[in-house]
Amino acid sequence: MTTTTPTLKLVDHCLSAARQIIQECAHIIIDDEPDSPSPSSSSSPHYNHNHNASSPKLKPKPKPLPNVDSIGGKRKIRLGGLEGCEEPLVELLCRQASIILQLYESSSSSGSGDTADDVVGQANNGNVRFKPEAEQRQKAITLVKRRLELLTRTAYGKFYAYLYKEVPTCWRQLYTDTAILRFAGLVLLEFDFEDGAGLKEGDEKEEKKKEEKKKEEKKKEEKKKEEKKKEEKKKEEKKKKEKRIKRERVVDEMVKTLDLSLILAGAAGNSRGRKWVDEAFGLLEDVLEDMKAMATAGGGAKKGDGEQEGGRLQKKRRLSPSSITKDGEVNNSWQNTPPFSTNEPFTPPVKNPIPRVSADSLSIEAFQSHLAKPRPDRGPGPAPLIITGLVDHWPALTTHHWNKPAYLLSRTLSGRRLVPVEIGRSYVDEGWGQKIISFGEFLSKYIDASIPFTLPSSNVSPFLSSSSSSLAQPQPQSSPSSNSLPPEKDNPKTNSQIAYLAQHPLFLQLPRLRQDILTPDLCYTAPPSHPTDPSQDQPELDSPQLNAWFGPPGTITPLHTDPYHNLLVQVVGRKYVRLYGPEETGTGRMRPRGKEGGVEMGNTSEVDLGVVEGWDKLQGDGEGREGGEDENEGEAWEEDFKKVPFVDCILEPGDALYIPIGWWHYVRGLSVSFSVSFWWN
Structure with a gap:
């Protein structure tokens, strides 16, 4: 035959x-x-x-x-x-x-x-x-x-x-x-x-x-x-x-x-x-x-x-069954390779822990009830919740370990596939930009220098410059990300050397990697509308929208809100997350940005949480305070901001954090970290 x-x-x-x-x-x-x-x-x-x-x-x-x-x-x-x-x-x-x-x-x-x-x-x-x-x-x-x-x-x-x-x-x-x-x-x-x-x-x-x-x-x-x-x-x-x-x-x-x-x-x-x-x-x-x-x-x-x-x-002979596995890999050579480092240069303290519940005790009906239940503090809308064990069956955590660089390279044509990455400390900082490089270069240059990768740089061809690289992320209301490490710890990379594969539809681009994860049933519930501003509600999605978040220790997504309900699943490494209720939007204490350069930035806060908490050094000359406020006004505002109620947590591999629509949240990678967000409404 x-x-x-x-x-x-x-x-x-x-x-x-x-x-x-x-x-x-x-x-x-x-x-x-x-x-x-x-x-x-x-x-x-x-x-x-x-x-x-x-x-x-x-x-x-x-x-x-x-x-x-x-x-x-x-x-x-x-x-x-x-x-x-x-x-x-x-x-x-x-x-x-x-x-x-x-x-x-x-x-x-x-x-x-x-x-x-x-x-x-x-x-x-x-x-x-x-x-x-x-x-x-x-x-x-x-x-x-x-x-x-x-x-x-x-x-x-x-x-x-x-x-x-x-x-x-x-x-x-x-x-x-x-x-x-x-x-x-x-x-x-x-x-x-x-x-x-x-x-x-x-x-x-x-x-x-x-x-x-x-x-x-x-x-x-x-x-x-x-x-x-x-x-x-x-x-x-x-x-x-x-x-x-x-x-x-x-x-x-x-x-x-x-x-x-x-x-x-x-x-x-x-x-x-x-x-x-x-x-x-x-x-x-x-x-x-x-x-x-x-x-x-x-x-x-x-x-x-x-x-x-x-x-x-001409026709080519078939390989013996032992040469190719059922997963399409040659001898699964990545299995005996080392995982990413779990080193954490800095770990913020958790002060107001988000409640945790086991997936075994949380049915889809129980989660739907949670979405309709008033918050314990009587604030508007449902409360954040961590579900443990929800994704323990994912291949990404069991058989196709995403914490192994060699496996990720095997799923990206030996690291040849191109990805858009963010370069620079903050989305709004001068000099911030994006570039498109090979996945292998991203791993070896920005994640772990010990990862062997010898293919030439795939940095974007003559058809893309840093000024036009925003075309690489066609997502609505992109959540900006920034990168920094605490001053008291040694940082082997300067700010300009930190890169973050942030809010990228990686799984549309790499369908074989998409096979390693499954959309949780919780994302097919009917969540409530925006608790304080119904005009923020988006047209109903046909299916949950997936994005990848992958980077080294110190990657930061500053305070911002999402246009949808979000289930943030931690696959590799650990992340610190802090959330503020949607009722804070109208108080002015979140300091939402307006239009900047013709781009609506109202879902992003001017607050640099790492600086306010003393985890990071102030970037630039410190003259970026809104309305040219003096030092005394800035100190008074900081004291007021520190009184705003919040909840926080550290996500472990396998944890899933439910972030209700309208909640301000700050996310900080503590180690090499790979997360998947599921937006739905």
């Missing part, structure tokens, strides 16, 4: 996307032509394909697509597709997809002497068969890459004209589809699928036969032969090393291309979009695991086991 390998699945996935992009673009271009013929007509100035047997399977009459309507005899892409982009850009995208397909199809035959201009020209004119020589083929590939980079820059440049949530879908889809084509081009035209380990079996046997025949030769000849063999072996090893390095670079570029489409453009698109990108990442991970297992098993790949012949992929 023939089995489709991950390699062939990945190739088919890329071919399908390129063909689909051609079809959708063709509909848009033809619809824009006055009195345009159908897409199958040979009179189209843009698509005059010769549909012979060697065509890249482009059908003369494309099947109706899921996002295409027939209106007045013409096909129209539904609102939100590529049709909102300028026609020249759509046409350019379509041409690159066509060229990629034709370059791939032509790679199985010998060259014909075509120039790079011939390659591109024939693609533009619809002549699908061409056989470029290797040099000309590479020129054509380079030209396609340049044009796709131009499309990427153009699409991303349009983002600057809008707030992130208002960027038209067409520009986000153009960015995403361009990224998909860039990825497909790397897979189909540049990626070497050989495992690169050892000689091929046939060559090895031949070498042994030659050795046996020459056993009786003179010692001098044997010595020369050995020297020659060593030299050939060195050359072979050098070739393998160069091949591995090139392959690593191509994989890095693949990952970077798709991750930026997720982080910056939200992987927009109905036909492909996030679903296509997620599947591509899954297939790429399977391919790399397959190759790693084959290399580990030794002996390398035999001819026909996934080797490229004339540039076309």
